[in-house]
Amino acid sequence: MKANINYYWRLVATGGCFLVFGIGALILSAVVFPIMQIISSPKKATRARWVISKVFGIFLWLMQTTGVMRLEVIGADKLRNCRNVLVLANHPTLIDVIALISLMPNASCVVKRALWRNPFMWGVVRAANYISNLEPEALVQDCAADIKTGQPLLIFPEGTRSVPGRALKFRRGAAYIALSSDVPILPVLIRCDPPTLTKGAKWYKIPNKQAHLLIEVKDVVNVSQLMALGDPPAIAARKLTLALEKYFSQELSTNGKSAP
Amino acid sequence: MTDDEILGKLKSIFAETFEISPETVKMETHLFEDLDLDSIDAVDLAIKLQTMTGKRIKPEDFKSVRTVGDVVGVAQILLVA
Numbered sequence: 001m002k003a004n005i006n007y008y009w010r011l012v013a014t015g016g017c018f019l020v021f022g023i024g025a026l027i028l029s030a031v032v033f034p035i036m037q038i039i040s041s042p043k044k045a046t047r048a049r050w051v052i053s054k055v056f057g058i059f060l061w062l063m064q065t066t067g068v069m070r071l072e073v074i075g076a077d078k079l080r081n082c083r084n085v086l087v088l089a090n091h092p093t094l095i096d097v098i099a100l101i102s103l104m105p106n107a108s109c110v111v112k113r114a115l116w117r118n119p120f121m122w123g124v125v126r127a128a129n130y131i132s133n134l135e136p137e138a139l140v141q142d143c144a145a146d147i148k149t150g151q152p153l154l155i156f157p158e159g160t161r162s163v164p165g166r167a168l169k170f171r172r173g174a175a176y177i178a179l180s181s182d183v184p185i186l187p188v189l190i191r192c193d194p195p196t197l198t199k200g201a202k203w204y205k206i207p208n209k210q211a212h213l214l215i216e217v218k219d220v221v222n223v224s225q226l227m228a229l230g231d232p233p234a235i236a237a238r239k240l241t242l243a244l245e246k247y248f249s250q251e252l253s254t255n256g257k258s259a260p
Numbered sequence: 261m262t263d264d265e266i267l268g269k270l271k272s273i274f275a276e277t278f279e280i281s282p283e284t285v286k287m288e289t290h291l292f293e294d295l296d297l298d299s300i301d302a303v304d305l306a307i308k309l310q311t312m313t314g315k316r317i318k319p320e321d322f323k324s325v326r327t328v329g330d331v332v333g334v335a336q337i338l339l340v341a
Contacts, residue, residue, distance in 0.1 A: 136299040172298055234277050234304055 003208075006067075011206055013066035018203050021059060022120050028055065029123025036127065045129035046151075049106055052128055056102040063095070069196070070210055071099060075217030079103045082152045082186055085220060086178050089188035090168060090248055091156040094197040095213055096190045100154055103215075108146045109154040110139070110173075133159070139173060144181040152186070153177075157244060161199035168249050175240035179233065184220040185244075189251050191216075218251070261339060263287075266332045273308045277301075287329040305331065313338040 032051065036044055063069050079087070080103060087107065089100060101107060113134040115121045125132075131142050131153075147153050157174035178185055191214045194207035223229070226243040229236070271282040280295055291297045297305070306322045309331070315338040325331055 137303050140300065172300065176300060232277065234301055235279050237300075238279070 006210075007206070007208065010066075010068055010210065011204060013063075013068050014203060014206050017059070017063050017066065017068055020062060024055060024059065025120035025124055028052070028127075029120065033123045033127035045127065046106060048124075048127035048129070049108075052124060053102055053105040053107075056098045060095075060099060060102055067210060069095065070212045071215070072212065073099075073103065073215045073217070076103055076215075078186065078217045078219075079152075079188070080105070083150045084147070084183050085152050085186040086147065086174070086181065086183055087152050087154045087186045087188060088157055088174055088178075088244065089154070090162060090190050090252065091158050091160070092162045092164070092190055092195060092198065093192045093211075093213070094161070095211075096192070096215070097154075097156070099213060099215055100188065104152055104154065107152045107154045110143065110156075112160075133173075136173065140176045140180060143177040147177075147181040147183055157241070164195050164198050168245055168252070170241050170245050170248075172237045172241045175237040175244065176233070178223055179236055179240060182223075184222045185226075186220050187218040187247065187251070189216040189218065189248065190214070191252065221247075261336075263332050263336070266335045267328070269312060270328060270331060270335075273305070273312070277304060277308060285328055287327070287332065289328045290326060291328065291331070292326070309335055309338070315339075315341060 028051070033048055036047060036051075060071060064071055079100070082104070087100070087104070089096065091097070097109070101109065108128075109130050110133055111125050111130045113132045115125045116132060118125075131139065131146060133139055143153055143155070155174045155177065157170040158168065159171040159173070162168065191212075193212050193214075194209060196207050196211040197203065223240060226247065227236070227239045231239060267285070267287065271285045274280040274285050274295070275282055278295070278297070278301060284295065289295060291302070291305075302322065302325070306317050306319075310317055313335055317334065317338065321334055321337075325334060
């Protein structure tokens with residue numbers, strides 16, 4: 001009975017959170033960012049990112065206060081102060097990207113092109129000057145240019161959310177970017193138990209118990225620690241992608257309590 | 261150049277650029293599913309093909325390429341153009 005009440009409460013709260021997120025994103029897109037666009041200086045993307053980070057932080061607080069999920073972060077300060085790094089994370093759920101951006105007030109992020117036309121998110125991704133994944137060649141160049149500014153760049157190498165129960169499969173774009181920009185990698189392991197808001201899942205398919213999102217920020221690794229250098233680009237990207245897949249799979253197979 | 265000659269050249273390009281063994285490269289082999297190429301590799305491949313034929317490839321001509329045979333077809337068009 002008690003478990004039942006909890007389930008229906010979380011169902012209602014999850015719906016409420018989606019509603020709040022949609023309204024919030026719409027207000028940012030249609031009101032806040034257009035105003036900032038008019039009054040603000042050349043640093044408007046940086047300010048927009050800061051605003052998004054704070055708003056996402058409030059949203060996470062709401063999700064936790066209403067009991068939709070519980071968030072635990074190991075090594076948050078490594079994210080907050082990072083510069084000149086490529087932040088790579090696995091992507092099991094919709095919530096992880098919100099949590100990561102709330103932890104990184106100045107990060108850039110590679111975002112799927114569809115969000116530029118999303119009725120809620122269009123103004124957010126534009127104002128923040130996030131990088132679209134549309135053209136592969138341009139993507140690698142855009143990302144390398146973005147990293148040169150010193151701000152961290154967040155990429156989900158899977159290119160989309162993970163498929164539950166299937167082995168981790170990384171696309172090679174992140175490896176190309178790491179190889180061409182010559183900055184270290186900051187790996188972030190994300191575990192969501194039980195899985196929720198996975199790829200293709202409807203918002204109302206909530207798990208039977210509260211989801212626990214555990215974010216574990218590892219120490220930076222250099223590309224040279226993961227593989228031997230000197231291969232031509234396409235082959236190096238393949239080797240680095242395999243090495244990263246292996247690293248993430250091995251680290252994720254532990255229970256996450258080994259750190260810090 | 262015959263199709264077989266072009267295929268032979270493609271085999272060596274695949275081996276050098278992507279470390280793909282020549283025996284897996286056949287006319288019907290699917291670039292993205294069988295050889296695990298991605299869109300960045302396709303751009304690489306188009307550049308190699310330009311070097312091989314000495315002609316410029318229009319991006320839209322290469323967008324529809326799916327199999328090794330399609331690549332051979334594009335190369336043939338470039339060579340007669």
